[in-house]
Amino acid sequence: xxxxxxxxxxxxxxxxxxxxxxxxxxxxxxxxxxxxxxxxxxxxxxxxxxxxxxxxxxxxxxxxxxxxxxxxxxxxxxxxxxxxxxxxxxxxxxxxxxxxxxxxxxxxxxxxxxxxxxxxxxxxxxxxxxxxxxxxxxxxxxxxxxxxxxxxxxxxxxxxxxxxxxxxxxxxxxxxxxxxxxxxxxxxxxxxxxxxxxxxxxxxxxxxxxxxxxxxxxxxxxxxxxxxxxxxxxxxxxxxxxxxxxxxxxxxxxxxxxxxxxxxxxxxxxxxxxxxxxxxxxxxxxxxxxxxxxxxxxxxxxxxxxxxxxxxxxxxxx
Amino acid sequence: xxxxxxxxxxxxxxxxxxxxxxxxxxxxxxxxxxxxxxxxxxxxxxxxxxxxxxxxxxxxxxxxxxxxxxxxxxxxxxxxxxxxxxxxxxxxxxxxxxxxxxxxxxxxxxxxxxxxxxxxxxxxxxxxxxxxxxxxxxxxxxxxxxxxxxxxxxxxxxxxxxxxxxxxxxxxxxxxxxxxxxxxxxxxxxxxxxxxxxxxxxxxxxxxxxxxxxxxxxxxxxxxxxxxxxxxxxxxxxxxxxxxxxxxxxxxxxxxxxxxxxxxxxxxxxx
Numbered sequence: 001x002x003x004x005x006x007x008x009x010x011x012x013x014x015x016x017x018x019x020x021x022x023x024x025x026x027x028x029x030x031x032x033x034x035x036x037x038x039x040x041x042x043x044x045x046x047x048x049x050x051x052x053x054x055x056x057x058x059x060x061x062x063x064x065x066x067x068x069x070x071x072x073x074x075x076x077x078x079x080x081x082x083x084x085x086x087x088x089x090x091x092x093x094x095x096x097x098x099x100x101x102x103x104x105x106x107x108x109x110x111x112x113x114x115x116x117x118x119x120x121x122x123x124x125x126x127x128x129x130x131x132x133x134x135x136x137x138x139x140x141x142x143x144x145x146x147x148x149x150x151x152x153x154x155x156x157x158x159x160x161x162x163x164x165x166x167x168x169x170x171x172x173x174x175x176x177x178x179x180x181x182x183x184x185x186x187x188x189x190x191x192x193x194x195x196x197x198x199x200x201x202x203x204x205x206x207x208x209x210x211x212x213x214x215x216x217x218x219x220x221x222x223x224x225x226x227x228x229x230x231x232x233x234x235x236x237x238x239x240x241x242x243x244x245x246x247x248x249x250x251x252x253x254x255x256x257x258x259x260x261x262x263x264x265x266x267x268x269x270x271x272x273x274x275x276x277x278x279x280x281x282x283x284x285x286x287x288x289x290x291x292x293x294x295x296x297x298x299x300x301x302x303x304x305x306x307x308x309x310x311x312x313x314x315x316x317x318x
Numbered sequence: 319x320x321x322x323x324x325x326x327x328x329x330x331x332x333x334x335x336x337x338x339x340x341x342x343x344x345x346x347x348x349x350x351x352x353x354x355x356x357x358x359x360x361x362x363x364x365x366x367x368x369x370x371x372x373x374x375x376x377x378x379x380x381x382x383x384x385x386x387x388x389x390x391x392x393x394x395x396x397x398x399x400x401x402x403x404x405x406x407x408x409x410x411x412x413x414x415x416x417x418x419x420x421x422x423x424x425x426x427x428x429x430x431x432x433x434x435x436x437x438x439x440x441x442x443x444x445x446x447x448x449x450x451x452x453x454x455x456x457x458x459x460x461x462x463x464x465x466x467x468x469x470x471x472x473x474x475x476x477x478x479x480x481x482x483x484x485x486x487x488x489x490x491x492x493x494x495x496x497x498x499x500x501x502x503x504x505x506x507x508x509x510x511x512x513x514x515x516x517x518x519x520x521x522x523x524x525x526x527x528x529x530x531x532x533x534x535x536x537x538x539x540x541x542x543x544x545x546x547x548x549x550x551x552x553x554x555x556x557x558x559x560x561x562x563x564x565x566x567x568x569x570x571x572x573x574x575x576x577x578x579x580x581x582x583x584x585x586x587x588x589x
Contacts, residue, residue: 110388202425206485208383210438210492211415220437225428 045296052293055286063290067258069272071280076287078269078294080258085268085295088173088248089241092180097234099181100188104230105218107189108196121193128186135179136250144175144251151263166261171253173266179247184237191236195229196222228313235306242299245270269295334359334496334526335380340394342375344387348552349375350560353394355545362518362527364537364568367547368588372560373530376547377498379403380528381417382410398496415442418494422501424481426473426488431456431465434473434484438492451491459487460517479510486517490525497521499529503536515540534584537568544571546580 055063059076066077107121151168158164168174199222207217223230253265254275269291280288337355341348350372357363365373375384382403384390396403403413426434435452444451452469456462461476461483468475473484482502489497499518503511518527518540531537537544545565549558564571564580575581582588 110386113388200425202421202423203427205383205386205419205421206425206427206488208386208411208414209381209419209421210488211411211418211442212438213411213441216441220441221427 048289048293048296052286052289055283055290058283059287059290063287064294067256069256071276071284074283076284076290078272078287078291080256081267081269081272081291082294082298083258084173084252084266085242085270085298087262087266088177088180088252088268089238091177091262092184092241093234093238095177096181096184096188096237100185100233100237101192101223101230103185103189104192104196105223107193109214109218121189124189125186127182128190132183132244132246133250135182136247139175139179139247139251140171143178144171147175147178155263162260163262166259166264168263170265171251172264173252173262176248176252176266176268177262179251180241180244183244183247184241187237187240188230188233191233192226192230195226195233198229199225228310231313232306232310235302235309238302239299239306242302243270243295245274249274332358332360334398335528336395336397337376338395338397340376340379340392340396342372342379342384343391343393345389347557348559350547353562355562355565357526357528358543359526360522361542362522362529362540363543363545364541365528365530365545365547366532366534366537366583367560367563368549368583369532370558370560371547371549373545373547374500375560377500377528377530378419380496380498381414381419383414383419385410415492416494417496417498418489418492420482420485420489420497420499420502423505424478424485426476426481426484429473430470431473431476431484432469434488435491438488442492444491444493455487455491456484458490458517458520459483460513460520461487477510479506479513482506482510482514483517486514486521490521494525496526496528499527501530501532504532511536534572538572541568544568546571546575546577546583548579548583 055076059066063077064082065079066075067079067083068075068077069080070076103120103124107117148168148170151174155164155167166172203221203225204217207221212221248268249271252267252271254267254271255265256267256272259266273288273292273295276284277288333356335355335357337353340350340353340355342350353376355376365377367373378384379392379396380398380403384392392404398413398417401408427437429437432452435455436448439448439451453462453466456465461480464476464480465484473481476484482505486497486502503514506514515536518529521527522542529537529540543565544567546563547560548563549560551557552559564575564577566576570576571580572584575584
């Protein structure tokens with residue numbers, strides 16, 4: 001079956017050399033761009049690690065559990081900041097998940113006409129468009145003063161619990177948590193809403209068809225079916241909360257004294273970096289770099305964990 | 319044009335569901351007009367007719383599935399066991415517990431085969447032996463042999479036909495009185511279709527079954543009674559409005575219909 005090239009039905013059409021060149025250079029270009037992403041990520045890791053080297057050598061893993069941060073004696077430990085980072089993120093998620101998923105349920109059910117739902121959905125997403133420095137200012141001048149009497153009341157009533165043991169008098173961990181809630185809420189809401197919208201309508205009918213009430217079908221059928229997406233959104237929100245700098249720095253109080261109380265000033269790794277980098281020199285720079293490395297590793301772990309969970313859960317429902 | 323309004327003479331005590339002058343609208347659009355119908359208990363009743371004639375719409379009113387559509391409204395009365403299903407005091411959830419439904423496309427829950435059955439039974443307050451109920455339901459839906467070794471696997475691991483019989487089993491497990499089937503075989507291959515039909519023959523001993531089908535041979539094979547719906551364009555209307563043309567024993571509908579339109583439809587001249 002030796003047909004000549006130009007007549008055969010299935011032979012490749014002739015392409016001019018310039019065509020092939022364009023093809024090849026485009027492939028080269030996108031490969032380079034894709035590689036660049038990996039290179040940049042790796043480079044950042046490398047530079048931070050190199051800069052942190054001296055601090056790592058001096059403090060070792062004790063850095064993670066030492067709560068002293070004293071530039072004059074050059075004794076540095078990031079425990080307060082690490083604890084603050086994990087605590088603010090965890091508390092923020094604890095509040096934002098029910099709020100965000102609840103909003104998503106509200107927006108995907110027919111409690112009110114769809115035109116109002118669209119408006120509310122857009123408003124929630126607009127929250128994400130507010131610059132964090134503006135949220136920080138708002139936290140200082142509005143949120144914290146308004147919240148203070150309530151926090152003081154909680155302190156008076158429940159002050160015997162270590163978490164509420166400080167009299168709230170200004171910036172502190174709790175206002176920072178609430179500002180984080182506002183910042184991660186649009187992420188959780190938008191992604192949960194999209195995941196719920198992607199649940200096939202057949203499933204809702206199936207649930208109603210066997211006599212499920214609206215709430216049974218939401219909690220036993222729709223949410224489980226959308227759970228991988230929702231968890232993905234929560235993990236993205238966690239990543240945002242862990243790394244959020246500006247608004248938190250403005251309202252958390254930036255204290256490096258460790259305390260269990262949620263009403264006292266505290267610190268996070270990113271707030272620590274933002275505050276001290278300007279005036280730091282010598283070992284302090286290296287210690288800050290070490291703290292930055294810790295933060296990167298934490299967010300890296302969160303991301304890997306998120307992808308793992310999403311993959312696991314979505315396989316179950318495929 | 320006059321709409322047919324006759325009711326076949328099903329004795330009162332054998333009637334499961336009665337439609338009294340039922341008109342169903344979506345917004346300003348009338349989908350089905352003036353349906354009078356008496357669905358007999360313990361039999362299989364088939365709804366046939368061309369697309370857009372409203373047969374599925376009527377079926378989905380029997381367990382208030384259309385409540386999910388915001389613009390839906392219904393005039394007239396649908397009476398089940400002496401109770402108007404659309405009376406204000408009626409809880410649609412209770413209606414759906416007594417009148418179950420199998421849908422056009424198999425729609426198992428994203429849960430294990432076992433849970434697919436157990437879920438409905440549990441929310442309906444079943445407190446007996448769940449393992450036994452699961453086995454019994456799957457057996458009655460003729461899908462036990464395919465499922466018995468993988469009850470803990472996802473419902474999606476089954477083929478389309480098996481999934482549909484799983485959905486039938488799920489409906490049986492909630493122990494309804496009536497089972498509605500909305501074109502249950504339209505997404506299935508002929509062999510799966512046959513199995514579902516065999517299942518239906520088995521089920522009509524205990525349940526009243528109403529089935530919507532596009533397949534006239536299927537109506538002949540499975541049903542005792544057949545209702546033929548048609549659609550006509552109305553003056554000044556935006557689309558066609560469906561109406562019930564004729565309701566009779568299946569043999570009469572296919573061999574000796576009273577209406578011209580029925581004759582033309584069952585002999586394949588339109589639709």
